[in-house]
Amino acid sequence: MSEDQKETGQKNTGKQRAGISRRGLIGAAGAAVATGVAGYAAHSIVSTPESQATDTTGPVEFYGEHQAGITTPVQDRLHFATFDLTTTKRDELISLLKKWTAAAALITAGRDIGQYGAMNGPAQAPPEDTGEAVGLPPARLTLTIGFGTSLFVDAKGNDRFGLADRRPAALVDLPHFIGDNLDPARSGGDIAIQACSDDPQVAVHAIRNLARIGFGTTSVRYSQLGFGRTSSTSRAQTTPRNLFGFKDGTNNLKLEDTAKLEDQLWVQQEDGPEWMVGGAYLVSRRIRMMIETWDRTSLSEQEGIVGRGKGTGAPLGKADEFDAIDFEAKGSDGELKVATEAHVRLAHPSFNNGAELLRRGYNFVDGSDGLGRLDAGLFFLAYQRDPRKQFIPVQRQLARSDVMNEYIRHVGSGIFACPPGVQTGSFWGEKLFV
Amino acid sequence: MSEDQKETGQKNTGKQRAGISRRGLIGAAGAAVATGVAGYAAHSIVSTPESQATDTTGPVEFYGEHQAGITTPVQDRLHFATFDLTTTKRDELISLLKKWTAAAALITAGRDIGQYGAMNGPAQAPPEDTGEAVGLPPARLTLTIGFGTSLFVDAKGNDRFGLADRRPAALVDLPHFIGDNLDPARSGGDIAIQACSDDPQVAVHAIRNLARIGFGTTSVRYSQLGFGRTSSTSRAQTTPRNLFGFKDGTNNLKLEDTAKLEDQLWVQQEDGPEWMVGGAYLVSRRIRMMIETWDRTSLSEQEGIVGRGKGTGAPLGKADEFDAIDFEAKGSDGELKVATEAHVRLAHPSFNNGAELLRRGYNFVDGSDGLGRLDAGLFFLAYQRDPRKQFIPVQRQLARSDVMNEYIRHVGSGIFACPPGVQTGSFWGEKLFV
Numbered sequence: 121m122s123e124d125q126k127e128t129g130q131k132n133t134g135k136q137r138a139g140i141s142r143r144g145l146i147g148a149a150g151a152a153v154a155t156g157v158a159g160y161a162a163h164s165i166v167s168t169p170e171s172q173a174t175d176t177t178g179p180v181e182f183y184g185e186h187q188a189g190i191t192t193p194v195q196d197r198l199h200f201a202t203f204d205l206t207t208t209k210r211d212e213l214i215s216l217l218k219k220w221t222a223a224a225a226l227i228t229a230g231r232d233i234g235q236y237g238a239m240n241g242p243a244q245a246p247p248e249d250t251g252e253a254v255g256l257p258p259a260r261l262t263l264t265i266g267f268g269t270s271l272f273v274d275a276k277g278n279d280r281f282g283l284a285d286r287r288p289a290a291l292v293d294l295p296h297f298i299g300d301n302l303d304p305a306r307s308g309g310d311i312a313i314q315a316c317s318d319d320p321q322v323a324v325h326a327i328r329n330l331a332r333i334g335f336g337t338t339s340v341r342y343s344q345l346g347f348g349r350t351s352s353t354s355r356a357q358t359t360p361r362n363l364f365g366f367k368d369g370t371n372n373l374k375l376e377d378t379a380k381l382e383d384q385l386w387v388q389q390e391d392g393p394e395w396m397v398g399g400a401y402l403v404s405r406r407i408r409m410m411i412e413t414w415d416r417t418s419l420s421e422q423e424g425i426v427g428r429g430k431g432t433g434a435p436l437g438k439a440d441e442f443d444a445i446d447f448e449a450k451g452s453d454g455e456l457k458v459a460t461e462a463h464v465r466l467a468h469p470s471f472n473n474g475a476e477l478l479r480r481g482y483n484f485v486d487g488s489d490g491l492g493r494l495d496a497g498l499f500f501l502a503y504q505r506d507p508r509k510q511f512i513p514v515q516r517q518l519a520r521s522d523v524m525n526e527y528i529r530h531v532g533s534g535i536f537a538c539p540p541g542v543q544t545g546s547f548w549g550e551k552l553f554v
Numbered sequence: 555m556s557e558d559q560k561e562t563g564q565k566n567t568g569k570q571r572a573g574i575s576r577r578g579l580i581g582a583a584g585a586a587v588a589t590g591v592a593g594y595a596a597h598s599i600v601s602t603p604e605s606q607a608t609d610t611t612g613p614v615e616f617y618g619e620h621q622a623g624i625t626t627p628v629q630d631r632l633h634f635a636t637f638d639l640t641t642t643k644r645d646e647l648i649s650l651l652k653k654w655t656a657a658a659a660l661i662t663a664g665r666d667i668g669q670y671g672a673m674n675g676p677a678q679a680p681p682e683d684t685g686e687a688v689g690l691p692p693a694r695l696t697l698t699i700g701f702g703t704s705l706f707v708d709a710k711g712n713d714r715f716g717l718a719d720r721r722p723a724a725l726v727d728l729p730h731f732i733g734d735n736l737d738p739a740r741s742g743g744d745i746a747i748q749a750c751s752d753d754p755q756v757a758v759h760a761i762r763n764l765a766r767i768g769f770g771t772t773s774v775r776y777s778q779l780g781f782g783r784t785s786s787t788s789r790a791q792t793t794p795r796n797l798f799g800f801k802d803g804t805n806n807l808k809l810e811d812t813a814k815l816e817d818q819l820w821v822q823q824e825d826g827p828e829w830m831v832g833g834a835y836l837v838s839r840r841i842r843m844m845i846e847t848w849d850r851t852s853l854s855e856q857e858g859i860v861g862r863g864k865g866t867g868a869p870l871g872k873a874d875e876f877d878a879i880d881f882e883a884k885g886s887d888g889e890l891k892v893a894t895e896a897h898v899r900l901a902h903p904s905f906n907n908g909a910e911l912l913r914r915g916y917n918f919v920d921g922s923d924g925l926g927r928l929d930a931g932l933f934f935l936a937y938q939r940d941p942r943k944q945f946i947p948v949q950r951q952l953a954r955s956d957v958m959n960e961y962i963r964h965v966g967s968g969i970f971a972c973p974p975g976v977q978t979g980s981f982w983g984e985k986l987f988v
Contacts, residue, residue, distance in 0.1 A: 197754075197781070199919070204926075243854035250849055251799025251864055252782075252917075255792070305924065320631075320754075320781035321795075324919050328797075328928060332849050339926030345919055347631070347754035347779065348686075358689070361755075363762075365685025415684055415766050420677035430685055483686075485633070485758050485779055486920060490739065492638075492773030494762060 142230055142254050176318035179258035182228045184541040185398055186386065189262030190478065190503050191375035193354040195316040198346030198482040199323040200404065200499065201331065202268065202309020202534060203338040208280045214553055216337045220265070220313075220330055221547035227326050230258030233333075250332065252325050259319035263326055265548045266312040266402045266536025269293055274310075286552055288396050290387075290506045291537045294403070297519035299530065306406055306532030309341040314402070314501065316480070320345065342532070344406065346482020346499045353480055359433060359441065363409050363483050363496055364527070366426050367433030370441055371468075373478040384476045385505055387540075395551035398540030400478075400503040403511045406532030409497035414527045425523045427462030435464065461523045467514060475510040477502040497528070507535060576664055576688050610752035613692035616662045618975040619832055620820065623696030624912065624937050625809035627788040629750040632780030632916040633757035634838065634933065635765065636702065636743020636968060637772040642714045648987055650771045654699070654747075654764055655981035661760050664692030667767075684766065686759050693753035697760055699982045700746040700836045700970025703727055708744075720986055722830050724821075724940045725971045728837070731953035733964065740840055740966030743775040748836070748935065750914070754779065776966075778840065780916020780933045787914055793867060793875065797843050797917050797930055798961070800860050801867030804875055805902075807912040818910045819939055821974075829985035832974030834912075834937040837945045840966030843931035848961045859957045861896030869898065895957045901948060909944040911936040931962070941969060 176196070180188050205213060223233045234248025272287035273279055313330060317323040324345070331340050350362045351369030355376050362368040373384060382388065387396045414422070423430055433441035437449045437457035447465060449457045458465050469476050481500040489495045504510040519525070539549040610630070614622050639647060657667045668682025706721035707713055747764060751757040758779070765774050784796045785803030789810050796802040807818060816822065821830045848856070857864055867875035871883045871891035881899060883891045892899050903910050915934040923929045938944040953959070973983040 244852050246850050247853045252795045252797055254795060321917065340922045340928065343922045343928060361686045361688060363686055416680050418678050419681045430681065483755065488774045488777045494774065494777060
């Protein structure tokens, strides 16, 4: 990105960002396009949460009190990546975050991050934008950043960036859970970026261009694509199905539950630290599903493990997906309809001191595993106010007792402090460096 | 699938298949649904090639003269898998192909392959359908089968299925090309199935359920997801961009070129063998793109390598994407505008004895490679009448001279004989066993 584009991007309001409209270029031509103004009005209207659940092409506002991509109605595709810093200079870290923020504001608005073709840049330099999203709409792209524990104190105990005393108490190292089989190469990372979009090429383009901007300062630690959302974060969305074939996320936190979001999702003033107020903590888990084994399990066993009907998604003994779960109900055989160790019981707030999570995970299939099995599962992403009271105790209980464990393996893990939203003229995590 | 469903699936015409409508179940209930009839009319209208380019939800006809998924306007998502047979019994192979054909006819019509929930099957048995596509539309799913060289004679020289003398002369073992760096685990396979759909979950569901039907007879050799098409096979489609940021497939064979398709794509009577007439040969190549290196290359060099402008997709020296390439034109510096070793020149029919290919490849990103680079590229899929006259000489020339080779690596490979389309009552490749 050229210097004056960065300037414009940061001085203007969120709705007047610079950069080149990817769609404006298509069909238009000439001088007006080269200025980066033409075609802008066509998709500068940021959609509302309600329309976002159905309009899959428009932009989602980047600036705001909270980062986009958390309560935003879950988009259909994911490209998640974590980065390790190769620099140890605090100034270079800050500079990277500034560049990333300016680029993220442009890309999420459906704009290229600079020239990708001769019409508006020098042909002797590499293109500023890699170009594969030219012609594609904003497609509800959101980019959400989180800071890993190693950004504060790395594995060797080094305080590389003078941030050790800014580490939030809630950003703990996750404990070992029973059955964890974590691959270090798919875990951790100094910084995580979650790209969600209704178009996978738009999400891939975003992560690739952020990685490119980070050349010399960061390198990609790992990267994960997800092809199908497994949760809804809005009542305007239907509940999707995971690779066990079950509806997933029926009782997820929804953006319409504003009071609950303050209670369960957003870091409050009383929680501290100041730089995290309005942010949230993200726990990521790559959960391999043994789908071939699952597929040989009887329907009644599958339903017993989950605690819901496969077809309807209704709690066992109920008719409708959204019926309240009756944990006391017994069948004619005297057995609990929802078993003691059923997944819905162990994960339910009423058995977890009221703890809830905002989940927005994705199905993945990453080829096969050399044993003739699909390397498939759920890339679990959960946002919350305090992992010590939410993810950790819930997962401890699940790891201990959930009968679903026979069919899943946790093979990757991460925990990240996601700062509050960016205001115009600011950058991702600015308050962390004040 | 139950026996009577198989019966129905094979005895009925293509437009009257049995199975359970995935969408009919949603919102509907009760006896009518359990019969597998309700909701059928809603999406039984098979779309025309023209509407297929814009309607991303409808079904594509499974039965016909040619297999679907070849000239079908390229869908947005891919799940490609190859299978190795674990049986050596010819009868079991035939039985597998029959079961797969019946299932494919159902799934491509947007139907489950059997019960997935208690309402229409015994709860003590595993569900017949894995269920993750329940509620999703047919999404233009096509399933296309091909037979690898090892089905005829395996690596040890064994004629496991009595098919050695039925092997087409055109189904050669691909030669080694300069620069090939093939991973055997991502190459070959007795049988390939290409699932294309506008919804990735629909494509994944299809491959998974075919794999499941094959338990005990086959195992997955490898599996590849692709997220963005890199070619068009219809003039009704725009030209998409590959991960080099360039429009790809401008001069691809299109379904509208019917005479050319007979000449370049479909196996003719005079070619033989009889069982392949109306079929085509598929060459698959997993082509890793060194995108980080590419992204550091100047725009003029990128355009020189490809031979086209990055923004417009026009041949160098021309204004419009579809302008004819002028291979003689020189610039004011006296140099050829399209260099001697530019990709578009080396791959062009006029420098390859008129050979063309019907390409329908996909972009992929499979995480990162442990060196901080995205494991990204193009999963190349090309259909043709005779690889000896088409893919092989073209690729030999490209491997020798293409300046793009500095930025790509061929890391996986396959060649498959794709039989003609299935008629009602028949099954994939039936004539091979007559």
